[in-house]
Amino acid sequence: MSNEATLHGHPEVGAAHDAHHDDHGGHHHKETFITKYVFSQDHKMIAKQFLITGMIWAIIGGLMSVLFRLQLGYPDAHFQFLEDLLGSKWAKGGQIQPEFYYALVTMHGTILVFFVLTGGLSGTFANFLIPLQIGARDMASPMLNMLSYWFFLTASIVMMTSLFIETGPASGGWTSYPPLSALGDASEGSKTGMDLWIISMALFVVSSLLGGLNYISTVLNMRTKGMSMTRLPLTIWALFFTAILGVLSFPVLLSGFILLLFDRHGGTSFYLSDIFLATTGKALPNEGGSAILYQHLFWFLGHPEVYIIILPAMGLVSEVMSVNARKPIFGYIAMVGSMFAIAILAFLVWAHHMFVTGLNPFLGSVFVLLTLLIAVPSAIKVFNWLTTLWRGNIKFTPAMLFAIGFVSTFISGGLTGIFLGNSTLDIQLHDTYFVIAHFHIVMGVSGILGMFAGIYHWFPKMYGRYMNNTMAYIHFWITLIGAYLIFWPMHYEGLAGMPRRYLDYSNWISFNQFGGLNRFISTVAMIVFAIQLLFVFNFFYSIFKGRRVMTRNPYDSTTLEWTAPIRPGHGNWPGEIPEVHRWPYDYAKDGRDFIPQTEPLGSNESAH
Amino acid sequence: MNEQRKRIHPHKFTLWVALGSIVMMFAGLTSAYVVKRDAANWTTFSIPKAFWYSTVAILISSLTIQMSLKAFKDREMLRYRNLLTTTAVLGILFMLLQWIGFRQIWNTGVTLKGSGGGQFLYVIAGLHVVHVLGGVIALIVMFIKAFASKVRSYNSVPIEVMSTYWHFVDLLWIYLFIFFSLIK
Numbered sequence: 001m002s003n004e005a006t007l008h009g010h011p012e013v014g015a016a017h018d019a020h021h022d023d024h025g026g027h028h029h030k031e032t033f034i035t036k037y038v039f040s041q042d043h044k045m046i047a048k049q050f051l052i053t054g055m056i057w058a059i060i061g062g063l064m065s066v067l068f069r070l071q072l073g074y075p076d077a078h079f080q081f082l083e084d085l086l087g088s089k090w091a092k093g094g095q096i097q098p099e100f101y102y103a104l105v106t107m108h109g110t111i112l113v114f115f116v117l118t119g120g121l122s123g124t125f126a127n128f129l130i131p132l133q134i135g136a137r138d139m140a141s142p143m144l145n146m147l148s149y150w151f152f153l154t155a156s157i158v159m160m161t162s163l164f165i166e167t168g169p170a171s172g173g174w175t176s177y178p179p180l181s182a183l184g185d186a187s188e189g190s191k192t193g194m195d196l197w198i199i200s201m202a203l204f205v206v207s208s209l210l211g212g213l214n215y216i217s218t219v220l221n222m223r224t225k226g227m228s229m230t231r232l233p234l235t236i237w238a239l240f241f242t243a244i245l246g247v248l249s250f251p252v253l254l255s256g257f258i259l260l261l262f263d264r265h266g267g268t269s270f271y272l273s274d275i276f277l278a279t280t281g282k283a284l285p286n287e288g289g290s291a292i293l294y295q296h297l298f299w300f301l302g303h304p305e306v307y308i309i310i311l312p313a314m315g316l317v318s319e320v321m322s323v324n325a326r327k328p329i330f331g332y333i334a335m336v337g338s339m340f341a342i343a344i345l346a347f348l349v350w351a352h353h354m355f356v357t358g359l360n361p362f363l364g365s366v367f368v369l370l371t372l373l374i375a376v377p378s379a380i381k382v383f384n385w386l387t388t389l390w391r392g393n394i395k396f397t398p399a400m401l402f403a404i405g406f407v408s409t410f411i412s413g414g415l416t417g418i419f420l421g422n423s424t425l426d427i428q429l430h431d432t433y434f435v436i437a438h439f440h441i442v443m444g445v446s447g448i449l450g451m452f453a454g455i456y457h458w459f460p461k462m463y464g465r466y467m468n469n470t471m472a473y474i475h476f477w478i479t480l481i482g483a484y485l486i487f488w489p490m491h492y493e494g495l496a497g498m499p500r501r502y503l504d505y506s507n508w509i510s511f512n513q514f515g516g517l518n519r520f521i522s523t524v525a526m527i528v529f530a531i532q533l534l535f536v537f538n539f540f541y542s543i544f545k546g547r548r549v550m551t552r553n554p555y556d557s558t559t560l561e562w563t564a565p566i567r568p569g570h571g572n573w574p575g576e577i578p579e580v581h582r583w584p585y586d587y588a589k590d591g592r593d594f595i596p597q598t599e600p601l602g603s604n605e606s607a608h
Numbered sequence: 609m610n611e612q613r614k615r616i617h618p619h620k621f622t623l624w625v626a627l628g629s630i631v632m633m634f635a636g637l638t639s640a641y642v643v644k645r646d647a648a649n650w651t652t653f654s655i656p657k658a659f660w661y662s663t664v665a666i667l668i669s670s671l672t673i674q675m676s677l678k679a680f681k682d683r684e685m686l687r688y689r690n691l692l693t694t695t696a697v698l699g700i701l702f703m704l705l706q707w708i709g710f711r712q713i714w715n716t717g718v719t720l721k722g723s724g725g726g727q728f729l730y731v732i733a734g735l736h737v738v739h740v741l742g743g744v745i746a747l748i749v750m751f752i753k754a755f756a757s758k759v760r761s762y763n764s765v766p767i768e769v770m771s772t773y774w775h776f777v778d779l780l781w782i783y784l785f786i787f788f789s790l791i792k
Binding site for chain 1: 616617618619621622625626628629630632633634635636637640643644647648649650651719720721722723724727728731735
């Protein structure tokens, strides 16, 4: 249906917008406020919508972590303002109640993983960069693209609503394992909050699929003349693999959710068997179900999901690094090949999240092997980044610092993955703070650092103005140092066996030795959160008051987006779309600082 | 733009990727079925007669949409509209027959209680019906457009996309039908 609606979209975008482009503000005579800023089909505007929605979510999700860090750092303290703010049900006597604590960690995970680092990251940069860097006027289907954002926003609104209902939002962990998530009587958060969570996530899946379909067909079908696949910037390759992962794994998650919904409301027992519910004092009639089945379906998405988060960050970092090191990216084909390997392996390792579920040990050893294999492409990528930096003429822009920061956290977080990938070590480390430390550094912090690198780097292209560098440098150093100070100590806590998701550790002799450490972590977490607000201020201030971009290509970059006007209209290029003659990494070649992709090969010049 | 014209139309390509995505969802569900079947307390059901009739209905509808595509390409618009209508009617008939089939299974005592083959059938075949319903709605929209549009459009991409999708839901049902018949 949507296809017909957009059938005539392309010629219009191509023809009408070419003629009416202007540099001062991009006002198009057909565009009203509504079609330009709200129901926009322009990929650049949709990217900004994703970005700002993602930023709002990041602030909410981050604030939740501050709240539960307050509890973990100061389990005995009474913060009267919490009761004033949240009411006596959630923060009685100024102390975070257990139900609320679980709701906070659940929502923090859901929001950051899906709404910030999937919707916010892929949604922003796939939308913004794909058409601009491959030389297309817009996505294959601008209509589906717009719908992708509106599904994302609807999912966001449903999830947000669940924060304000009487029984509170879902609180069974971001993974929503049954039986807790399947039985409304099991906990407060398993009631309406859980239903809203499932509905919101289903909408989110639809949004991801619509977006992913578009990204794939745009990359494969809409490239400009001369833009062969091996001339694509690595950002596009990364976003392309990300989209494939999403399109193949999200539907499986949806099927898991559908079965979960039937268990909740249809009376089936796909996941339920032999349950006695202490809250109601009743034995349930459900027989024959398997909670492990849900875990398989969930992690079949859940594992590719972590690559859905990290691949775009890798792509952004590769591009930013090459531009700012003034050197070609080292091992372009190896970079593409390793991303391909990661994308394949992503589907073959899900059971390493389930080593302690009673999985057959032989099967476990297969998953250990496949999991550890991921170290190979990851290491290739790391070496390629380091060799790109090696003897480069490095410009330490904020984007470059974040890119280098990404490599740092990706290494230190990735190494602990080798510990966790072993099924024997996992018996000790499973569900401890070691896991928390690992995935926060390798996925959370790395993902967000990659996203910051992308935002700082492409902000001038998005808004035609620069962000403030001083604020950016302060933001970078406090974020990077803070992230290490928060998550590094958690490794020690985890090795000592400190389990995740507990409300209060002070009652255990083995864990209350970490009281001081927890207070330290909480303090740093608050400082780091506060400094993110500086970034938010910088972002919005610079949109309106930042220094104006005066040249088309401020970074002396080779890629196509910098050949477009400073503030491109819908359709991106007035007149013809530029033709591409070379790969995107011709830096420091033949005595020249950079050669744009649009420049034909010289008579005595060979392709890279 | 000329370069792009030589390649497969982006909308058609998008559909193929979407079909891959739908395949993954049903692959997820049918593998859950296979895994679950080996566990204790598995219950079975027998394939109702109505499913045989519905299979015939959807097979014929695949034929009619193919003929309507051909009619469109030959610019026989009346024939095109008639065949499109026939396809939509057969689609609705298919859904009705599926519903009757579900009722027949339900009446043998297989309800939503439990976690055996019957419950999986309701979910999986039910989801398939939802996909057919989506196709029928799209057909109705195309039908209205075929009458309402003042400008005659000879662009065959929408009807090609439609017929590919329709063949897909047909094939998907054949797969599910064989799956449920053989793996019990």
